[in-house]
Amino acid sequence: MSACIIVSPVEASAEAELAARLHVVDSDQPQVSVLDLGVTRGDGIFEVLGVINGKPQAVDAHLRRLGVSAAMLDLPKLDLEAIRAAIYQVVELAEKHDEFSVKVIVTRGIEGSGVATAWVLAFKAPDDFAAERAEGVKVVLLDRGYPHDIAARAPWLLAGAKTLSYAVNKAVLREAARRGADDVVFTSSDGYLLEGPSASLILKFGNKIWTPATAQGILPGTTQGAAFEYFADAGFATAQVLLRTEQLWDADAAWLTSSGRMLVPICEVDGRPIPVDHALTEAGNAALLARTN
Ligand code: PLP
Structure with missing residues (x-):
């Protein structure tokens, strides 16, 4: 199993607790709907961050680029701070290796819902x-x-x-x-x-x-x-x-x-x-x- 967190990626009301918007899930179990536009049309965006000695690299630059990609696809404005929190939490939960990666995925969500889907996943790339x-x-x-x-x-x-x-x-x-x-x-x-x-x-x-x-x-x-x-x-x-x-x-x-x-x-x-x-x-x-x- 890899560490995985589902995150609600769009800006919520000020009083919405950040923690309540991050849900740790079992990556071995299905988590994404068969109706999700990320699955059915590849309609979404992603980032892959390197994690070296437990430290995710260039987080600001990756979040900036994710925001630019979201704007180019006319996705809703993302709450990059919620996504940042999910990145750090997933690194904490991940199995420790000297080097591993974290993937952030944001999709347009289930067709017709208007609600974006997002998750953050830690994984060890098989490449040498x-x-x-x-x-x-x-x-x-x-x-x-x-x-x-x-x-x-x-x-x-x-x-x-x-x-x-x-x-x-x-x-x-x-x-x-x-x-x-x-x-x-x-x-x-x-x-x-x-x-x-x-x-x-x-x-x-x-x-x-x-x-x-x-x-x-x-x-x-x-x-x-x-x-x-x-x-x-x-x-x-x-x-x-x-x-x-x-x-x-x-x-x-x-x-x-x-x-x-x-x-x-x-x-x-x-x-x-x-x-x-x-x-x-x-x-x-x-x-x-x-x-x-
Ligand atoms: N260009 C393309 C098309 C990519 O997919 C990537 C990363 O996956 C890069 C460049 C390199 O970007 P970065 O150094 O931020 O990983």
């Missing part, structure tokens, strides 16, 4: 993150099919919202496996580097550390943000920029970053090796894993 950080991952470049300015051009496509509709993000991993790779870097249809299906992309060119600009309809990565703080403190010049696909070949190091994985070096792109900076990867991951919030 330590091995990925040490050995790196092979990626393939896959076209996402949209131009890089899709977010401004067609905001109804919800590019850049962290929605529950991740079937495509999983399908591309199966395509990567068919091509003998571990992961994917999405490109825009007009030739720009974007992000992974569950990770941000960071490139190093000498003293410059760059990540694709989020205006291209990609997620602002909380781990990329924390990694940029590390890189800036270490004397690198960091920036969000537009990066042409070919620039991945010229980088002197590249990483995928996400809340569970931290900095994972990319060692191969479409079957061609690219350089890995093991020392910088180790130092960056040491800093990320030493965070206390």
Whole structure:
């Protein structure tokens, strides 16, 4: 069983006790209705936080992004403090590991009810993150099919919202496996580097550390943000920029970053090796894993 809390996620009257809005449930038992729009249409949003040595990471940044996703989907205004309380409570209840994750899910709720559903769940990912950080991952470049300015051009496509509709993000991993790779870097249809299906992309060119600009309809990565703080403190010049696909070949190091994985070096792109900076990867991951919030 994993620790799980159902939370009523929208702002309640001032006198409503926070504790009364959090319900610890048995994650082995069914808790979500078959009529819930999160289940029937993938109509909802989520966040995954890393928990290191019992401390959930970048909670403010994750809550901020959850609020942005909610607004993009026209979900009701969320009570982020109730969700924050549920995150800390679930971490307390969770089986202790050095590293584990907490998932926050908010759906549009049961069709016609107008009441959002939300739950917060602690889980231990099966992936071997330590091995990925040490050995790196092979990626393939896959076209996402949209131009890089899709977010401004067609905001109804919800590019850049962290929605529950991740079937495509999983399908591309199966395509990567068919091509003998571990992961994917999405490109825009007009030739720009974007992000992974569950990770941000960071490139190093000498003293410059760059990540694709989020205006291209990609997620602002909380781990990329924390990694940029590390890189800036270490004397690198960091920036969000537009990066042409070919620039991945010229980088002197590249990483995928996400809340569970931290900095994972990319060692191969479409079957061609690219350089890995093991020392910088180790130092960056040491800093990320030493965070206390
Ligand atoms: N981009 C996408 C599409 C993601 O799904 C994720 C995380 O799951 C990220 C980037 C990285 O975000 P974070 O570092 O906040 O986990």
